[in-house]
Amino acid sequence: MAPRDRSGGMLRVAVVGGSMGGLTAALLLRDLGYGVDVFERSPVDLTGFGAGIVAHEASVRYFVGRTTMSLDTMTVPVGRYRLLDGSGALLFEEPVAYRFAAWGSLYRALLAEFGRERYFQGMALAGFSQDERGVDIRFASGKDGRYDLLVLADGIQSTGRRRLFPGVEPVYSGYVAWRGTVAERDLPARVLERIDGTLTYVLVPHSHILVYPIPGADGRVDRGHRLWNFVWYRNVEKGDPLDELMTDCDGFPHPVSLRPGRVQDRYVRELKDLATECLPEEAVAVVAATEHPFIQVVMDVASPRMAVGRVCLLGDAAFAARPHAAAGTAKAAENAWLLAEAIEAFAGDLSSALAAWSDHQTALGANLVARARHIGEGSQFRCDWRPGDPGLRFGLYEPGDSSIWTRSPRSRVVWRRPS
Ligand SMILES: Cc1cc2nc3c(=O)[nH]c(=O)nc-3n(C[C@H](O)[C@H](O)[C@H](O)COP(=O)(O)OP(=O)(O)OC[C@H]3O[C@@H](n4cnc5c(N)ncnc54)[C@H](O)[C@@H]3O)c2cc1C
Numbered sequence: 001m002a003p004r005d006r007s008g009g010m011l012r013v014a015v016v017g018g019s020m021g022g023l024t025a026a027l028l029l030r031d032l033g034y035g036v037d038v039f040e041r042s043p044v045d046l047t048g049f050g051a052g053i054v055a056h057e058a059s060v061r062y063f064v065g066r067t068t069m070s071l072d073t074m075t076v077p078v079g080r081y082r083l084l085d086g087s088g089a090l091l092f093e094e095p096v097a098y099r100f101a102a103w104g105s106l107y108r109a110l111l112a113e114f115g116r117e118r119y120f121q122g123m124a125l126a127g128f129s130q131d132e133r134g135v136d137i138r139f140a141s142g143k144d145g146r147y148d149l150l151v152l153a154d155g156i157q158s159t160g161r162r163r164l165f166p167g168v169e170p171v172y173s174g175y176v177a178w179r180g181t182v183a184e185r186d187l188p189a190r191v192l193e194r195i196d197g198t199l200t201y202v203l204v205p206h207s208h209i210l211v212y213p214i215p216g217a218d219g220r221v222d223r224g225h226r227l228w229n230f231v232w233y234r235n236v237e238k239g240d241p242l243d244e245l246m247t248d249c250d251g252f253p254h255p256v257s258l259r260p261g262r263v264q265d266r267y268v269r270e271l272k273d274l275a276t277e278c279l280p281e282e283a284v285a286v287v288a289a290t291e292h293p294f295i296q297v298v299m300d301v302a303s304p305r306m307a308v309g310r311v312c313l314l315g316d317a318a319f320a321a322r323p324h325a326a327a328g329t330a331k332a333a334e335n336a337w338l339l340a341e342a343i344e345a346f347a348g349d350l351s352s353a354l355a356a357w358s359d360h361q362t363a364l365g366a367n368l369v370a371r372a373r374h375i376g377e378g379s380q381f382r383c384d385w386r387p388g389d390p391g392l393r394f395g396l397y398e399p400g401d402s403s404i405w406t407r408s409p410r411s412r413v414v415w416r417r418p419s
Helices: 020-031 057-066 103-114 159-164 189-195 240-245 265-278 281-289 328-345 350-382
Strands: 012-016 035-040 052-054 075-085 090-102 119-121 125-130 135-139 144-147 149-152 171-183 198-204 207-214 227-235 294-302 311-313
Touching: 012 020, 012 135, 012 144, 020 035, 020 057, 020 103, 020 149, 020 328, 052 103, 052 328, 057 090, 057 103, 057 328, 075 207, 090 103, 090 198, 090 207, 125 149, 125 159, 135 149, 149 159, 159 311, 171 240, 171 281, 171 350, 189 198, 189 281, 198 281, 207 281, 207 350, 227 281, 227 350, 265 281, 294 350, 311 350, 328 350
Parallel strands: 012 035, 012 149, 035 119, 075 198, 149 311
Antiparallel strands: 052 090, 075 090, 125 135, 135 144, 171 227, 171 294, 198 207, 207 227
16 A cells, blocks of 8 residues: 555655666655655756666666566676786686676666656755654755655765765775777777677776676667777876866866766877777777777765665765776665665654664665775775685675676565664
8 A cells, every 4th residue: 555644645755866776766666655756956867978887686676577678688798707917818717697788778767667757857955954754855946845755866976965974075096987988890800809798807007997898879789789888997196186187178177077078188198098008909999999988086985874864865875885896876776675675664664664774775885885995905006906806706795796697586685673
C-alpha cells in the first residue's frame, strides 16, 4: 500500500540533483508509492560531458530488473585485463568479466524512465530547514516547498552537505584524471587488433592510464560504432599549477572539472606530446586521436553520516571516492537501492529506516574512499603497485565485485533497528 501521512495524503519526497544517484532514488521511491519531485540545477539535460563507466550490478539493476532494456544493448563486454609498462611490455594479464557503459546513455535511460513531468531543471537548492513533521526547501530561484523527505544527491560540491556538515569539504588528491573518447573507426587497425576485447592499463612512474571500449554516442555497441575511452592520472601540484590548469580557455576557473573543448590548447598539446614520449602505441593512439580531452580533479569526500532527521545525503554528495575502484556510479545507485529497501523494510517508519540505512551505507562509503585512496597513492606517489594484486580490481564492496557476470547475486541486507 502506498505510504500516507496522518490525513491520508500521499507522502512527498524532494530529490535534489537529477543525475545518476538522484534519478535512481527518484524512480525507486516513486515505485514505492511516494510522490517524488526531482530538482536539478542545470537548466538543460546533462549531455555532452560524460564518458565511460564500469557497469556494476547496482548501476544497471533498475534497467535489468524493471525495464525491457538488456545489458547486451547497453554495454560493451571486455574479457581480458592487461597491464603494460611504458615500453608496451606485458606485466600481467588475466581474464575478467567487466561490462562498460556510456555515462550519457545511462543518464538518458534513467531520465526517460522517470519522465519530465516532475523533473524540474534550472532549480538550484539554496537551503532547507526541518522539524519533526517535514522539511522546508528553498531554491535560488525564489521558489520553495515542503516535503516529508529530502534526498540530497547534488554531487561532490553538494550544497546540501555544506548545510548539514559545514566542515566537510573535498580534499585534493594531488592528481587529476585526463579523460577522453575517440571513435573506434579513427584508430589504426593494428592498434585495435591489440586492444580489442581488453581493458588495458599502462603503468609508468607516478602515473597510469587505462583504455577501454564503451558504447558509441548514439548508444550502439557493435564493432566500428563504439568509442574508446581513456583515463590518464597525472600528478599536478596544488596551488598555482592546478589553478592554472583548471582555468578554461576563456579564463574562468573550474575547481572540479573542465569539459571537452574548454581545456587550454597548450595543455592538450603537452598531454599528447607526453603520451608519445612515455606510453606505448596502444595508449598513444587513443590519446592522440582524441580531439577534446577533458579533466576531472581527483578528490576525496567523506561525510560523518548520511542522514540527519528527514534529510539524507546520497552518492558523491555523501562520499566521493577516487575513480580507481570504478564504483562512483555504482555507489550512488546502491545508496538509492538500499534507501528504498530500508524504507520498505521499516514499513515507512522513516526515522528508523534512515538511521539504519545511514549506518550501513556510511560504512560502505568510508571503506570505498579508503580503498580507492590506497590504490591511487600506490600508483601516483608510492609507486608500489604489484602486477596481479587482486586489491587493484574494480569493485564496490570489495575488489572484484564489478565482475558481475561471474558471481552470485548480493544477498539482501537484513535491516535492524539501530540501538
Ligand atoms: C554531466 C555529468 C557527466 C558525468 N560523466 C561521468 C563519466 O563519464 N564517468 C564517470 O565515472 N562519472 C561521470 N560523472 C560523475 C558520476 O555521475 C558520479 O561520480 C557518480 O555517478 C555519482 O553520481 P551522483 O548522482 O551522486 O552525482 P553527480 O553525477 O555529480 O550529480 C550531481 C547532480 O546534482 C546537481 N546539482 C549540484 N548542485 C545542485 C544544487 N544546489 N541544486 C540542484 N542540483 C544540483 C548537478 O548539476 C548534478 O546533476 C558525471 C557527472 C555529471 C553531472
